Amino acid sequence: MDTMTLLGQGFAVALTPENLMLAVAGCILGTIIGALPGLGPSNGVAILIPLAFSLGLDATAALVLMTSVYYGAMYGGRISSIMLNIPGDEPALMTTLDGYPMAKQGRAADALVLSGVASFVGALLATLGFILMAPILAQIAYSFGPAEYFALYLLAFATLGGLAGNNQAKAIIAACIGLGISMIGLNSSGMARLTFNSLYLYDGVDFLVAIVGLFAVTEVFVFIESGGKHSAIGVKIDRITLPIRDIIGTFWTMMRSTVIGFIAGILPGAGASLGSFMAYSAEKAIAKDKSRFGKGDPRGVAAPEAGNNAAAGGALVPMLTLGVPGSGTTAVLLALLMTLNITPGPTLFTDRPDVVWGLIAALLISNFVLLVLNVPMVKLFVKILSVPAWVLLPGVTMISFVGIYSISGSWFDLLLMIGFGALGYFLRKLDVPTVPIILGILLGGHMEDRLRQAMTISGGDWTYLFSSPIAIGLWIAAVLGFVAPIFLRRYIKKPQAVPD
């Protein structure tokens, strides 16, 4: 069947009243989550997964809801970057550089509209890119055996660890924490491991508990430490008009940034933050007149937003075709798929075309919904920024608790979640990245199974792991992806938000 037929069937799935309603609800919720400082796509999606699950939605509906939230949060992140100079989430960090200065010059509305349009262009083109790329990658992935998959998992850890943190050894420790936790409980042959004879641990550690703990509960502790000094600064917005000159003037900026962002998104471990960073840097590098960057240049607003939204779409490619997430948020979405008993990978495209193409159609629809929400209706969401932290934070905490409690009903899981929250706080202080932990918990079981399959096929010969050109290529890429950032770090400074 050709792509158009499949896409048509996808639209038939996505356009059912229930799914359409979920997509709109997800977009609104996502934009709110993105707009609120401290809540981004990864922790927002993490908090909502248990709730989506306890609603008893079917797989496609749950996916439509959560990916709309994901896209919505990517759009919404820019709002507090522009209005408060506080990124709503990490990928929106670069948008503060020119977005906030533009707002201070009284052009907040223009900045919001321009960045909304840029988000739309980036996300829409990336979704189209996804439609073209994903089936090709799925075809290639068909030839993967256990040795290739083992190397691929390693590549995901290596690049994520290499790029996410500042210290390679700490990234390794984080990955080992996650992998170590994933071994707990009954394994695939039904033997209990490392449960210390505790019945609570026989089922292993639920990755949702770990995710919500590390992302949401940790945020609570960090917030209490900082004293919640996120108060709205008086940037006013006036009437919403279309800044046509800026939009036309940044057309090629958006195109270039979309391509850069999309590629950054596909690379395992890179994700949206890198996408927006690279898009902004590239735009600044090729600009003839650099003097306006950092002082409210429209190109500096359009580039990171097109870049990070394109990366969000690109990151779905490896997650769905290979089962290897490229970023924190896609790791969370992978957790959602696994909870719904869907195994991402090349077979997903043939076994569950309804899920894949329904999702793609829903993403296309979400983009148009988000454009409406984020351009003509953006003022509504700006109002949300005035929700005080002393209401927001307890609210988020309670929602996380109810979410986990409603899927497991066990106080043990709640305590475990608090434990992960405390662990996450200390790790964050020590500059240990927490995303590799999630990746480890998610992939540990698969990784071990692949290793054991590979060794069974080869009769215990370790060289089998390096026996095919694809496997060797993946190993080399893994080593490079892990080692190269050590040398590149000297030249690339991590972006910092500009102080007032």
Next chain:
Amino acid sequence: MSDRLFGFITIGVALAYVASATQIPIGLFPDPVGPRWFPYIIGGVATLAGLVVVLRPDPEPDWPDAIAFVKIGLACVVLVAYALSLRPLGFLIPTALAAGVLSYQIEPRKLPALLTGIGLSVGLFLIFKYALGLGLVPVPKGWIG
């Protein structure tokens, strides 16, 4: 200093992990890898990485002052108490208390904290129970006939 301590803890935990992995029973149909090797590899790699952190620590992170630590510790205690009381006491009362205390910790004003606690507790209950259809118990079992 913090990094050195973190490295030593990592090594300690990793070695304990390997030690407990040696106790994993091997199944009836052993394969060349078996259920122990992957945990051994994880523990081994973590030990090496821990050593690197001990030998080449990063600059000291800026830890918050003692007051902030007490506040975080208190928040932790509140959350644990909340987790343990949800089942016996139902949703409304523990949620109002926990949300109120957290709110007060962020902005120490009594009335807003009180209103936040009650508002969140009732509001979230209505949303969860009637809009999302979760089976939450509102009050202790004995209170309703």
